[in-house]
Amino acid sequence: MKRLVIPVGLCLATAASAEQRDAPDFSGSYLCKSMASGGVAPGKDNVWRAVTFNVADHAYVVKVTDTRKTVTLSYEDVKARVYTVGVKEFGTQTDPRNCYGRGRGLEGAEVASADGEMNCVYIGTEYMFDFKRMRFQTMFRGGYMDRDTDNRDTPYVSIGICEKID
Template identity: 65%
Template sequence: MHRLVFSAWLCLAAAATAQEQVGADYSGSYLCKTIASGGVAPGNGDAWRAATFNVTDEAYVIKVTDTHKTLALSYRDTKARVYTVGIKQFGTQEKVQNCFGRSPDTGGAEVASIDGDMNCIYFATDYIFDFKLMRFQIMFRGGYMDPDGGNRDTPFVSVGKCEKID
C-alpha cells in the first residue's frame, strides 16, 4: 500500500514539475519620467556638437498588455509572456503607438519578456524598459546618420524611472 501511495505521489509531483513555467505578468500602465538626456545637436554649418537636453516635464505613458501567448526560449526553462507595448508622451492627445519587438518569433507589434525587460522600436527610436527595476532608456537615431546629410534631428539617449499607475 505504501508503495502505491508513494508511486501516485511521485507521478503527481512529476506532472506538477513538468507544467510550463511562465514569467511574471508585467501588464498594466506605467508612467515613465525622464531624468537625463544627452546626444548631439547641429552646430554651425555642417558641424555637430555635444548636447545636454532639458527633460523637465518629459514623461511617457506605457501600456503593457498581455496577449495571453507564450514563447519558449532555448536558454531558459521559463516561457516568456508575449505583450503589446503601447507608448505615448504624457500630457498629449496623441494615440498610444505600439512598439515593434525584436524577437523573430513574435508578431510585429509584440514583445516577449520573462523578467520585465522589454525592448522594442518605433520610428527610429529604440525603447528599453525594465519593469522589474522600474527603469527605462530611449535612443533616437535620426539626424546625424541620415544619408542625405540635410536632416537636422538630434540623436539622443534618455534615461528615467517608471512607476506603475494601474
C-alpha cells in the same frame, strides 16, 4: 528494488525542474519620467556637437497589454509572456504607438518578456523597459547618418524611472 526507486525519483525530479512555468504578468500602465538625456546636434555653424538635453518635463505613458500568448525563450526556463507595448509622450493627445519587439515566435507589434525587461523599436527609436526594476532607456538614431544632409533630427540616449499608474 531500491535501484529502481532511485532512478524513478531522479526522473521525476528532472522532469519537474525541466517543466516551464509562466512568467509573471507585467500588464498595466506606467508613467516613465526622463532623468537625463544627451546626444549630438548641429550647431549654428552646422558642425555636430555633444549636447545635454533638458528633460525636466519629459515623460512617457506606456501601456503594456498581455496578449494571452507565450513563447519559449532559448535562454530561460520560463515561458515568456507576449505583450503589446504602446508608448506615447505624456501630455499629448495622440494614441500610443505600439512598438515592435524582436525574437522568434513574435508577430508584428509583439514584445516578449520573462522577467519584466522589454525591448522594442518604433521608427528609429529603441525603447528598453525594465518593469521589475522600474527603469527605462531610449535611444534615437536621429538624422546624422541620414542620406539627406539637411536632416536635423538629433541622435540621443535618455534614461529614467517608471511607476505603475493603474
